[in-house]
Amino acid sequence: MNSRKATAALALATALALGASACSSSSNSKSSDNGGKKSGGSSAAAAKDAALTGIVNASSTKGGTVTMENSDVPDSLDPGNTYYGWVQNFSRLYARTLLTFKPAAGKDGLTVVPDLATGLGQASADAKTWTYHIRPGLKYDDGTPITTKDIKYAIERSNFAPEALSNGPTYFKAYLQGGDKYQGPYKDKNPNGIASIATPDDTTIVFHLAKPFADFDYLATFSQTAPVPQAKDTGADYVKHIVSSGPYKFASYEDGVGADLVRNPQWQQSSDPVRKALPNEIKIKFKVNANTIDNNLIAGNDTVDSGGTGVQSNTQAKVIGPKYAKNTDDSYAGATSYLAINQNVAPFNNIDCRKAIEYAIDKTSVQTAIGGPVKGDVATTLLPPTVSGYTKFDEYPSAGGKGDVAKAKASLTACGKAGGFTTNLTARNDRPAEMAEATAIQNSLKQVGITVNIKSYPSGKYFSNFAGVPSYVHQHQLGLMLTAWGADWPTGYGFLDQIVDGSAIKPSGGNNIQELNDPAINKALSDAIANTDATARTQAWGQIDKMVLDTATVVPLIYRKNLLYRPDSATNVTVTQAYLGMYDYLLLSSSK
Structure with a gap:
């Protein structure tokens, strides 16, 4: 490091030592030779999950x-x-x-x-x-x-x-x-x-x-x-x-x-x-059907699905079988799939109506819809377990994540909607797993009298034109919005700030799509990132996570995993947790 002064150096070293996942620091040493020699993990032969800790099909050959x-x-x-x-x-x-x-x-x-x-x-x-x-x-x-x-x-x-x-x-x-x-x-x-x-x-x-x-x-x-x-x-x-x-x-x-x-x-x-x-x-290439991409990977016609979110549900059974399993990596994405509840869209301006959603959703049905445990674990917090500051808690407990119909109905009565209500739910139409999540949520809410209309949008414009545009959300009464988030960098602040701080609400392209603007949460985030005590700072992220859940503006669904597939022609393949558990595109090469 060039400077070991002050809290900045301490914070950085502490976060890195924890080895948490990130979306978006440590020593000044030169990087290892990544062109086929060992680099942060052993060179690895093709085998199931080999790219999680090693470099599969290591090569130093230029070309392709x-x-x-x-x-x-x-x-x-x-x-x-x-x-x-x-x-x-x-x-x-x-x-x-x-x-x-x-x-x-x-x-x-x-x-x-x-x-x-x-x-x-x-x-x-x-x-x-x-x-x-x-x-x-x-x-x-x-x-x-x-x-x-x-x-x-x-x-x-x-x-x-x-x-x-x-x-x-x-x-x-x-x-x-x-x-x-x-x-x-x-x-x-x-x-x-x-x-x-x-x-x-x-x-x-x-x-x-x-x-x-x-x-x-x-x-x-x-x-x-x-x-x-x-x-x-x-x-x-x-x-x-x-x-x-x-x-x-x-x-x-x-x-x-x-x-x-x-x-x-x-x-x-x-x-x-x-x-x-x-x-x-x-x-x-863009706008290729997700199932077509899977088939192209299996056939060896592609090197990688650039989205990095893994194979589709109807491809999963095939690739986890004995013939193809050696080409798969089931990577934790350092990300959480969740449902945003927009508190500026009626009736969700009433916290009890929001709590009804929290209790009603059967999260295990959501997990099943996207492909089961291989695609992720049932979530109770926004922070995933791989991010520094994660604290285990459950503000809306239910048996095995299956929802609590009685508490959901009691919350509906408390918010003056005992007979239920109708609302809209958004999802990205080019992501079959997210559409499956939407259907599972629709079925869960139906059990307590809440009728859900699913509105689907393309992922490329999801935040810039639709879910991330408050004026559009309000005009079209988009009360519930599916999304997923991974840390901008591997600390609780890097995960939470852009999705729960009031300053992250933007006219378009925003990710705080529930429009949460709680002064206590905003201040807690600001105070924690300036804290010179690294231990206290790390503890603060879990406390802030709990503050967010207490507003009932987000429903954590799944701590995501990506079931990735690598064709035999792909070389220098390794998973990077710095970028949501996808393959590292700086290393990736091809024998074709």
Whole structure:
């Protein structure tokens, strides 16, 4: 570490030592050779769950084409306009960030290492000032130099321009000095941008925060820190002509169809200790039927399902059989599937009506609908057991997670709806498992007199156009909304902040879709992330989780597992818990 001062260093080291799962830091050491030698886990022969702790089909051979498919479209491949975990993983192929998670097997993959930066952040004693230095001589795919001014601009456009880029998180906006006043580069024409990000020279960047933030090195792994040259930025249309800072560049991109990535001749292995860049080409297709993707994987026509959420329920029985089981990895996703109850949609403005939902849902039927225990465990908390700060509790107990009809009906009587009511439930129509969850919930609620109309939407626009848009939700009376969440980084704050803090409610693209804005919860989150006592901070996350459940605005359903399938042609395959238990796309290559 460059700095061992203050709470920031302590928080970082403690979180990493716990080895928790993350969606989105540790030593300055160089990464291991990932091109076929041991890297954070042993090289492993193809066997069931082998990629959970080792690298399957390890190879150092350059060449071949990695072929990916996805059942819908991404929110965006623009590194500054995405919140999907798989895009964060995928974007590392063409967008380098200040720091990144080490491409390695097992818990070693949770280690944060320098990427563009020469080391981890240098923190002030109060954890309010963070300094990074980037490697000299870096270039974009067009040969122009990469500077820290480009990193500053990338953060400004991604955090302060919701009118153009609405999908990503806004941690930088929330914590930078003056973040509540700066209007973003498209509206504020001051060429110096926000004053709290300083770039005294082309290789130095300094962040001045309004309040302590002990986990700041985790923010430096976000794709939002991938540099963007202001002269090439076209706002929401930048996705059509992304300028690459990584080993691959876009040979083609067609909105809603797919993309083709080829080698970036300006990328230099000597300036990138993280990536081996073995494949010659990476192809990705969108809007492919989920069951078709499974069949293509089994036939060896694809390398990976880029969504990383595992095979579909009707494929599961086939791949867990004796012929294909050796090609599967049942990975904990570090994520929880849950039902959001929007408290601004009647009758859920009454807590007892919300409690009726909490008690009525048969979670074991939801588990069965998605494929049984192989797809996850019944949940009682938002924080999954793999995230630092998890505390076991159950605020709405029932026998074996099967629901409590008597308590549900009593809650309905208490909220003045003894005869039940009608409401709408949303789910993503290109995710068969989520649609199955919706049907199971519909059946559960019917038992207590609640009629549910299922409204389905495409996942690529689920948050930007529908469930994440409060005005749309209110207008269409979307009282219940299915979703799933994994930690932005492996601590309770990294999991909870964007889904329960009131500041995370946005006009569109928000993930706090229950619109929870509880002052006590907001304050507890802010106080905990500034706490200099790492043990107390970790305990706080479980306490906050319980505070959220007591509002009855979320129903935890399943601690998710991903039943992944890897074809024999896939090489250097390992699961990364840093990105929701999917395969690590920086390591992945192909023998085809």
